[in-house]
Amino acid sequence: MANGNKPITTSDIRKKKEAGIPITMMTAYDYPSARLVEEAGVDMILVGDSLGMVVLGYDSTIPVTMEDMVHHTKAVTRAARRAFVVTDLPFLSYHGTVEEGVKNAGRLMQEGGAKAVKMEGGKELAPLITRCVQAGIPVVGHIGLTPQSVHQLGGYKVQGRDLEQAQRLLDDALALQEAGVFALVLECVPEEVTGMIAKKLEIPVIGIGAGVTCDGQVLVFHDVLGYASQITPKFVKRYADIGAAIKEAVASYVSEVENRSFPASEHVFHASEDTIKQLYGERVTQS
Numbered sequence: 387m388a389n390g391n392k393p394i395t396t397s398d399i400r401k402k403k404e405a406g407i408p409i410t411m412m413t414a415y416d417y418p419s420a421r422l423v424e425e426a427g428v429d430m431i432l433v434g435d436s437l438g439m440v441v442l443g444y445d446s447t448i449p450v451t452m453e454d455m456v457h458h459t460k461a462v463t464r465a466a467r468r469a470f471v472v473t474d475l476p477f478l479s480y481h482g483t484v485e486e487g488v489k490n491a492g493r494l495m496q497e498g499g500a501k502a503v504k505m506e507g508g509k510e511l512a513p514l515i516t517r518c519v520q521a522g523i524p525v526v527g528h529i530g531l532t533p534q535s536v537h538q539l540g541g542y543k544v545q546g547r548d549l550e551q552a553q554r555l556l557d558d559a560l561a562l563q564e565a566g567v568f569a570l571v572l573e574c575v576p577e578e579v580t581g582m583i584a585k586k587l588e589i590p591v592i593g594i595g596a597g598v599t600c601d602g603q604v605l606v607f608h609d610v611l612g613y614a615s616q617i618t619p620k621f622v623k624r625y626a627d628i629g630a631a632i633k634e635a636v637a638s639y640v641s642e643v644e645n646r647s648f649p650a651s652e653h654v655f656h657a658s659e660d661t662i663k664q665l666y667g668e669r670v671t672q673s
Contacts, residue, residue: 394429394470396502396524396568402429402601403590409569409602411472411592412610415441415458419607420465430592431466432604433459433500435474436533440608440615447533450476452490459498472526473500477534480505480514487514491523504571506532508558512565519566527562529555530596531574544595546579559583559591571604572596574621595621 402409411430414420415437423431437458438450459473473494480487491503502524505511515525530545539545546552556579559570569590572580577597584591584600593600605622608615612627642648657665 391468393468396470399429399470399569399590403588409590409592411602411604413437413440413604413606413608414462414466415607417461417465420462420469420471423607424466424469428469429602430470430472430604431462432504433462433471433473433498434504434606435476436606440606446536447474448477448536452476452479452493455479456493456498459494459500463499470502471500472502472504473498474504474506480511484514484517488517488521488523491518491525492521495523502526502568504528506534508554509561512561515562515565515567525567526569526571526592527559527567528571528573529558529562530572533573542574544574544576546575552576552579552582555579556583556586559587563587563589572600595619 399409409430410428411432412423412428413432413434413436414423415433420431433455435447435450435455437454438444438447441458442450442454444450455473455476459471463471475487475490475494479490494500494503503518504526505515506528508529511527515527518525531539531542533542536542546555555572555575559572562570567589569592570583570587572583572591572593574595575583575593575597577599580591580593580596581599590601592602592604594604606615607613609618609622610625612624612629613632614629618624639648
């Protein structure tokens with residue numbers, strides 16, 4: 387098992403499932419957040435295309451581009467030396483030809499420094515996943531609520547509530563495992579269905595809004611910390627409210643600047659008396 391500062395590998399992640407040790411995963415989209423997440427001991431960092439909504443201000447993940455994902459992955463991997471970094475392939479970057487999908491996945495590793503990529507979708511992705519794995523690109527699958535397909539799904543809804551949907555999720559999960567994914571993200575799925583899928587798979591199942599019966603959990607950094615998060619889904623636990631603290635601090639700064647109490651004397655630099663005389667031609671009283 388990985389420990390200390392030793393980089394975490396796909397083998398370490400799989401061994402955690404075998405040992406019954408929950409896997410921890412959290413999103414990070416820049417150097418500071420990745421550094422904090424890594425220092426806190428998270429196993430895996432996800433550079434999610436959720437950055438479109440959380441960081442870039444879009445109303446969905448659909449506008450996010452390959453350039454966005456490469457840019458943010460570079461920032462995260464500069465900070466992450468131990469945690470295993472996975473990056474999302476964005477909308478339509480892997481839905482054309484297999485060759486195009488492999489090329490884009492390779493960019494996230496070569497240019498971004500990611501150790502693996504994540505794809506949303508079921509058995510239809512099997513040929514691409516197999517080809518990526520053959521090329522040396524580790525892949526994480528993602529089924530259930532898939533945000534890139536939110537309009538097709540009719541909104542952000544729990545998936546797998548009835549028998550037909552649950553069976554489809556299991557079929558997709560087994561197909562993705564057969565294709566070569568080393569882990570699977572299951573989003574917004576009833577806990578009972580999650581447990582059934584996790585039990586039948588040999589690979590780790592990491593849940594988000596999927597209950598406690600999976601092999602690990604992933605949440606969004608900003609949701610966990612209350613950091614300018616627009617909404618708080620039912621499945622999120624807020625461990626801090628740094629957004630309120632930041633807002634209060636900035637408001638204090640604005641107030642102190644406006645009433646001239648900042649900068650105070652301890653924040654100010656002074657020139658020598660000779661320099662002042664040369665500048666003004668006379669001594670100026672320093673405040």
